[in-house]
Structure formats: structure tokens, C-alpha cells
Amino acid sequence: MQIQGQTALVTGGGSGLGEATARELARLSAKVAILDVNLANAEKVAAEIDAQYGAGSALACQCDVTSPESVQAAIAQAAAAHGPARILMQIAGIGSAKRVVGKDGNAAPLEDFVRVVNVNLIGTYNVARLFAAACAKLEPMEDGERGAMVFTASVAAFDGQVGQQAYSASKAGVAGMTLPMARDLAQHGIRVCTIAPGLFATPLMKTLPEAVQASLAASIPFPQRLGKPEEFAQLAAHIVTNGHLNGEVIRLDGALRMAPR
Numbered sequence: 001m002q003i004q005g006q007t008a009l010v011t012g013g014g015s016g017l018g019e020a021t022a023r024e025l026a027r028l029s030a031k032v033a034i035l036d037v038n039l040a041n042a043e044k045v046a047a048e049i050d051a052q053y054g055a056g057s058a059l060a061c062q063c064d065v066t067s068p069e070s071v072q073a074a075i076a077q078a079a080a081a082h083g084p085a086r087i088l089m090q091i092a093g094i095g096s097a098k099r100v101v102g103k104d105g106n107a108a109p110l111e112d113f114v115r116v117v118n119v120n121l122i123g124t125y126n127v128a129r130l131f132a133a134a135c136a137k138l139e140p141m142e143d144g145e146r147g148a149m150v151f152t153a154s155v156a157a158f159d160g161q162v163g164q165q166a167y168s169a170s171k172a173g174v175a176g177m178t179l180p181m182a183r184d185l186a187q188h189g190i191r192v193c194t195i196a197p198g199l200f201a202t203p204l205m206k207t208l209p210e211a212v213q214a215s216l217a218a219s220i221p222f223p224q225r226l227g228k229p230e231e232f233a234q235l236a237a238h239i240v241t242n243g244h245l246n247g248e249v250i251r252l253d254g255a256l257r258m259a260p261r
Contacts, residue, residue, distance in 0.1 A: 012092030014041030016202040020229030033078035035063035065123030120170035182247030198253025200227040
């Protein structure tokens with residue numbers, strides 16, 4: 001699929017990897033709808049994209065990925081402004097670090113596990129199902145393709161660290177549903193792939209002390225540095241343009257394998 005002129009939805013587009021992806025899609029002449037629970041962040045990124053690429057290049061939509069009504073409203077808002085979307089980048093997510101049994105001897109709160117799974121896994125499925133239902137109604141393009149979805153997992157899906165039970169489980173769920181969803185949506189000409197990033201220089205990462213960031217970067221075999229958000233964005237865009245990429249989970253991690261802790 002050619003990205004130029006297409007409408008793209010980016011969840012979590014107000015910061016980090018989502019922001020970088022929204023900017024890359026706009027650079028490639030897509031009309032970008034930035035879906036984020038933090039509307040102020042989404043509006044800031046949309047305004048900067050409009051200033052760089054022209055008014056109307058980006059749209060900010062407040063969106064809670066766990067809410068069917070919120071997602072439906074954002075999809076409709078984007079369609080009204082830019083036309084029906086054929087590209088979905090799912091990057092919204094949250095993290096958590098809780099040992100199963102804490103230092104006080106008590107079990108980890110169940111609500112913490114539920115919250116992470118609800119946003120990262122159920123939220124991903126919620127947006128995907130609603131996007132797919134709308135996309136399936138569109139006229140097919142070349143090769144019968146109607147749309148493409150890119151999900152975000154994590155290397156924690158495969159080698160999660162101590163305390164990452166909720167995060168690893170949620171991201172493993174995203175990785176696990178990629179192939180069956182790609183097979184399911186093949187009849188509609190909608191492709192599904194997932195990126196599993198390693199350690200990236202996101203705003204959250206940059207809140208850590210520089211010594212900690214350097215130590216994390218040193219654990220990556222090559223290149224021995226944190227990943228750049230634009231490298232994630234470039235891969236996400238390539239997945240859209242490469243029509244034979246489907247049902248695949250791609251690690252983007254510099255050959256990193258996480259240690260137990």
C-alpha cells in the first residue's frame with residue numbers, strides 16, 4: 001500500500017514511539033489522526049505536524065482505547081476530517097512493575113495486573129476490531145488490499161524480567177493474536193503485523209538517570225545504544241508499504257535478550 005494520501009490512525013500518537021510514527025507518516029504524506037488519552041499531547045503534536053506539512057495534515061482525537069464508544073467516536077472523527085482510514089498504528093500502552101509477592105509478604109494487587117492487560121491487550125483488540133469492521137467495507141485497492149494494521153508488543157513478551165508479569169503477559173497476548181487475526185482478516189484484504197521493540201530512547205526512558213540509560217544501552221549487542229523512535233517509525237511505515245508482510249511479529253532490539261532482572 002502506498003502511504004501517500006491515505007488516512008492513518010495512530011493510537012498513543014501524542015508521545016514517544018507513537019509520536020515518532022505519526023510524524024513519519026505525515027512526512028510520507030499520509031493524513032494522520034493522533035489518538036491519545038491525553039488530548040493536550042495529541043493537539044501539540046498535531047499542531048507541529050500541521051506547521052511542518054501544511055494545515056489539515058494531522059488531527060488530534062482524545063481516545064481511550066479500552067472504550068468502544070471512545071474508539072468509535074475517534075474513527076468517525078478521523079473519517080469526517082480525512083476520509084476513511086486504511087492504516088492503523090497501535091502504539092498506546094502502559095507499563096507496570098510488581099513482584100507477585102511483595103517485600104511486605106503480601107500478594108500483588110490484582111487490579112494492577114488487570115489495568116495493564118486491559119489497556120495493552122484488550123485495548124489493542126478493541127481498536128483493531130472496530131477499525132477492521134470499518135475498513136472491510138471499503139473498496140479494495142491493488143492486490144485486493146483494503147488496509148494494514150501494525151501492533152506494538154515488546155521484547156518483554158518473550159524474555160520479560162522480574163516484576164513484569166502483567167506487562168509481559170499483555171504484550172505476549174498482542175504477539176499471540178497477530179497471526180490468527182491476520183488469517184481471520186485475510187478474507188477482507190487487511191494485513192496485520194506486530195513490532196516488538198527493545199530498549200528505546202522514549203521520554204519515559206529519558207526520565208531515568210543518565211548512568212542507568214548508559215548501562216541499559218551497554219546491554220544491547222549492536223548497535224550499543226538505545227533505539228531511536230524514528231527507527232521504530234520507519235519499520236512501521238515499511239510494513240504498510242510491503243504487501244507481503246503479514247501475520248509476522250518483528251523484534252526491533254539490536255539482538256538484545258533481556259536478563260532476568
